Amino acid sequence: MAQPAVRLALAQQDARELEDSTVISLHAEVTPSVLISTAMDLEHAQHRLRVDAAALGLHATDAQRANIVTCRNTLQCRIEAWTSVQVLYMPIVANLRATALLHQSHPQNAGHDDSGLPSPRPDSGKAEDFSLLFPSDICNLTYAQANDALNECRSHIRLQTQLLRFKAQNIRGQGANTRARKTIDTVEEHLAMSHMKYCCAHKVLVTLSAHVDRTGWQQSFQLLKKSDLRPMGDFGGQTQGTAIMSWIWWTHGVSADDSAGLQDSLRVEWCKARARHNRWHEEIQLLMEEMHRVLAFLKWHIKWWEERATLRTFVRSEDAEGFVAYAKRQGAVRRALLTSFENRWASVPALVESAYSNLDIAEDASYDRDEGPSLEAPPPFTY
Numbered sequence: 001m002a003q004p005a006v007r008l009a010l011a012q013q014d015a016r017e018l019e020d021s022t023v024i025s026l027h028a029e030v031t032p033s034v035l036i037s038t039a040m041d042l043e044h045a046q047h048r049l050r051v052d053a054a055a056l057g058l059h060a061t062d063a064q065r066a067n068i069v070t071c072r073n074t075l076q077c078r079i080e081a082w083t084s085v086q087v088l089y090m091p092i093v094a095n096l097r098a099t100a101l102l103h104q105s106h107p108q109n110a111g112h113d114d115s116g117l118p119s120p121r122p123d124s125g126k127a128e129d130f131s132l133l134f135p136s137d138i139c140n141l142t143y144a145q146a147n148d149a150l151n152e153c154r155s156h157i158r159l160q161t162q163l164l165r166f167k168a169q170n171i172r173g174q175g176a177n178t179r180a181r182k183t184i185d186t187v188e189e190h191l192a193m194s195h196m197k198y199c200c201a202h203k204v205l206v207t208l209s210a211h212v213d214r215t216g217w218q219q220s221f222q223l224l225k226k227s228d229l230r231p232m233g234d235f236g237g238q239t240q241g242t243a244i245m246s247w248i249w250w251t252h253g254v255s256a257d258d259s260a261g262l263q264d265s266l267r268v269e270w271c272k273a274r275a276r277h278n279r280w281h282e283e284i285q286l287l288m289e290e291m292h293r294v295l296a297f298l299k300w301h302i303k304w305w306e307e308r309a310t311l312r313t314f315v316r317s318e319d320a321e322g323f324v325a326y327a328k329r330q331g332a333v334r335r336a337l338l339t340s341f342e343n344r345w346a347s348v349p350a351l352v353e354s355a356y357s358n359l360d361i362a363e364d365a366s367y368d369r370d371e372g373p374s375l376e377a378p379p380p381f382t383y
Contacts, residue, residue, distance in 0.1 A: 195224060
């Protein structure tokens, strides 16, 4: 569920409680759900301010610096107004802020002050201190925030990939490349913002997991590293045999995305993976067939040399003995090769069978799974 849908559900819940006079509110205008939603908006504004301040550079103009200072002052006023209401619902925050100020060498501004967010902290005391904020509502909003941030990351990565491909194929000249690079940098900034938003939501979910009985989210919302922010076809320098797609593309919820481009990309990557699977399956079959033919040829060659020993007749017994000895020697050489290859390849059918048991290979009527692969007969070929 998206974050706007969760906020709408909480607002409708507040409306029903107001009609029934069962609302638990310590402020005339700010309910617990409004306090939580406002906190998330302030957190996003903090992240936006940090990114904008870091992008100023050494040669920023006075107008750019003034804009950053104005945004910081406005955000500081909003945080202070929100904090005055937060203390009503979370009395423990006053002590936490006082303790944090004692350990700070200098006060932090609005772009870096993230203390007292409306979620239980590991060092914030007992869970009862946050009972008025309904941790389940916080969890629902944070869950939706993480879902939206992950969808934004996927969208930005796809857009960045398309822009890079278009730039490489169509853009020529210094001016055009500079403008294209600026557009790509803007997309990278948005991707960094979405990544930061997801990491904050994931951290809150980990903290809330001890206070809310909600399981299963660990599979859908894993720890998102920078190395995971890569396109579908980018395997991070891994070879095709060991390549694993980033978990953001196969996690639960991607199939529910209505974006036609995303679904087409997933189908393309699935077809590529299936083609590699079928090709490697065919390579195994060819290797088994080659081993089978080598053994069959050596067995035939042994019989062929044994037949040569008695094929001709000689006048002198010495010539007959020499001919037989040579034929026997050639047969012994082939027999030694046959024994050596059989010993070396004895474990190959078991390895192939174990690999087939872990893979969803194409079904073929000529392949008997009960008997398993063997070097005594050629393996069936499936296409």
